Amino acid sequence: MKTRAIIAVAALALGLTACRSQDGTTAAAPNADGTTDVKIMVGGVEKVIYLPAKLTEQLGYFKDQGLNVQILTEPAGATAENSLISGDVNGVVGFYDHTIDLQTKGKCITSVVQMADVPGEAEVVATRNADSVKSPTDFKGRKLGFTSPGSSTDFLTQYLATKNGVATSEYTGVKAGAGQTFIAAIDNGGIDAGMTTDPTIAQLVDSGKAKVMLDMRTEQGTRAALGGLYPASALYMDCAFVQQHKEVVQKLANALVKTLGYINTHSAADIAAKMPPDFAGGNQALYVKSINDSKGMFNTDGRMKADGAKNVLEVLSQFSPNVKGKKDTVDLTKTYTDEFVTKVQ
Structure with missing residues (x-):
């Protein structure tokens, strides 16, 4: 029995090892029926910015x-990237x-489908502070x-x-999460203002607990706040x-770009109806509104706008401890x- 146990453990270890390439990346697992298993981590699957x-x-x-x-x-997103690394x-x-941040740490990570040219986020301020934090x-x-x-x-x-x-030393940064934890922080005075996404934005505004101070769900608002486009939601990979799984990456791109087309040609109500019921949090009308308020952030073709990538580098180079002083060493390509x-049909 002991010998069998040792063999079983060895086989399991071999199977786990087989899932990794020599460089440590996770291999996409092919199946006997011709399909391929792929694991994707989302930095908050219920957030509208990652809806695709x-x-x-x-x-x-x-x-x-x-x-x-x-x-x-x-x-x-910060914890999601750790799963990839x-x-x-x-x-x-x-x-x-x-x-960009990871490249300065010696990691080569690349966006293969750029789904949005703007952050899709807003700086909201607790209603009680709206007159003093403008x-x-x-x-x-x-x-x-x-x-x-x-996080972003x-x-x-x-x-x-x-x-x-x-x-940055003149304000207190608070880890507030998203959804109900962010709303609770607004409620109990844990934060005076903060940056979040839909559907949290819609819930806060609808309840009267907070107001939108800076809206980066639109191109106009993003350019005003950040001086240009700020490409955000993307599928990025090692x-x-x-390089090793181009066929799989192409299939992922085909699927996601088709979804971007669906978002562009369907109403927020149509989109909400396709999503899991629990994403609405018991208020379908408010969920539809949150999608409607944010869905304009998504592009239709998954391509990166080069000037947007340059602006992201510009923004990060001014304060990010990892990027500051290293701007000229970053290879955006x-x-x-x-x-x-570009090969999606």
Whole structure:
């Protein structure tokens, strides 16, 4: 029996090892029926900014491509990227800016489908503070919420503060999460203002608990706040994986770009009806509104706008401890590729 147990453990270890390439990346697992298993981590699957990932699954577009996609979720992009770096997943649906940040740490991560040209986020302020916190110039001495340290909401909060003359040491950053934890932080005074996404924005505004101070769900609002486009929601993957599994990446691109087309040609109500019922949190009308308020952020072809990528680097180079002083060493051509989305038919 002991010998059998040893053999079983050895076989399990061999099987787990076989799932990793020599460079440590997770291999996409082919099946006997010709389909391929793929794992994708989403930095908050219920967030409207990452809606294309779950919607693609709901529409059956992954399966149409012969992919068995397992969608996992972490509450923030910073924790989602760790799953990719550790080799636990094949890709992440998160913010493009992580690819630049990670390159300065010696990691080659590339966006293969760029789904949005703007963050899809808003800086909201608790209604009780709306008269005293009217712009980022009023951040001094305030408690500002973001998803988690190192997240894109943290990056952008720092940028908005420093751009408007408030040093990062002059406000208190608070890990507020998203959804109900963010709403609770507004409620109990844990934060005075903060950066979040829909459907949290819609819930806060509808309840009268908060007001939108800066709206980066639109191109106009993003350019006003950040000085240009800020490509955000993307499917990004390890460069080595992309090179080794081009057929799989192409299929992922085919499915996601088809979904972007669906979003562009269907109403928010149609889209909401395709999503899991629990995503609406018991208020379908408010969920439809949250999608309607944000769906304009998504592009239709999955391509990166080069000037947008340059602006992201510009923003990060001004305050990110990892990117500051290294702007000239960053090779943007390695942080994204349009190779696959241009081949989508």
